[in-house]
Amino acid sequence: xxxxxxxxxxxxxSTLVAQKLVVKIENVKDDQGQVAxxxxxxxxxxxxxxxxGKMTPAKKGEVEVVFENLxxxxxxxSILHDANKNEKMDSNLLGMPKEGYGFSNNAMGTMGPPxxxxxxxxxxxxxxxxxxxx
Numbered sequence: 001x002x003x004x005x006x007x008x009x010x011x012x013x014s015t016l017v018a019q020k021l022v023v024k025i026e027n028v029k030d031d032q033g034q035v036a037x038x039x040x041x042x043x044x045x046x047x048x049x050x051x052x053g054k055m056t057p058a059k060k061g062e063v064e065v066v067f068e069n070l071x072x073x074x075x076x077x078s079i080l081h082d083a084n085k086n087e088k089m090d091s092n093l094l095g096m097p098k099e100g101y102g103f104s105n106n107a108m109g110t111m112g113p114p115x116x117x118x119x120x121x122x123x124x125x126x127x128x129x130x131x132x133x134x
Contacts, residue, residue: 018068018069018070018071019069019070019071019072019123019125020066020067020068020069020070020125021039021066021067021070021075021123021128022064022065022066022127022128023037023064023065023066023067023077023079023127023128023130024062024063024064024127024128024129024130025037025062025063025064025065025079025102025129025130025131025132026061026062026129026130026131026132027061027062027100027131027132027133027134028058028059028060028061028062028063028081028100028132029060029081029100029132029134030058030060030083031057031058031059031060032058032083032084033058033081033082033083033084033085034055034056034057034058034081034082034085035055035056035057035058035063035065035079035080035081035082035132036053036054036055036079036080036082036087037053037054037055037056037065037077037078037079038050038052038053038077038078038079038080039051039052039053039054039067039070039075039076039077040075040076040077040078040116041073041074041075042116043076043115043116043117043120046076046078046113046115046116046119047076047078047103047113051075052067052070054066054067055082058081058083070123072123073122073123074120074121074122074123075104075120075121075123076103076104076116076119076120076121077103077104077119077128077130078101078102078103078104078113078119079100079101079102079103079130079132080099080100080101081099081100081101081132081134082099083099083100084099089101099134100132100133100134101132101133102130102131102132102133103118103119103130104119104120104121104128104130105118105119105120105121106130106131107119
């Protein structure tokens with residue numbers, strides 16, 4: 001009988017343990033600048049007010065960023081290839097992005113970023129792979 005009462009506690013504890021998130025960014029055009037990765041933990045803040053963020057030097061092909069000690073839950077990611085290191089998305093006169101970008105689930109929006117609902121994922125041990133778009 002004691003095993004049955006401790007099993008739910010063990011399952012609950014395993015969901016509360018801090019987790020690691022590996023983000024792999026594919027299709028980086030060149031080595032210029034840096035790649036910014038913004039992590040969001042709710043739809044109200046997406047895609048403006050990140051929960052956590054990381055920067056890594058750009059590298060043609062693929063770069064990887066790791067977030068540590070994350071609580072279990074749903075998240076969304078936006079990425080930017082900040083080629084000129086001005087820490088913002090550069091756009092042309094029509095408002096079209098001039099730098100690479102992407103979102104978790106490789107989600108796309110209509111005339112702007114996708115919704116949190118389209119980009120969200122549940123944190124697991126699997127890496128999140130995002131293909132940079134230019």
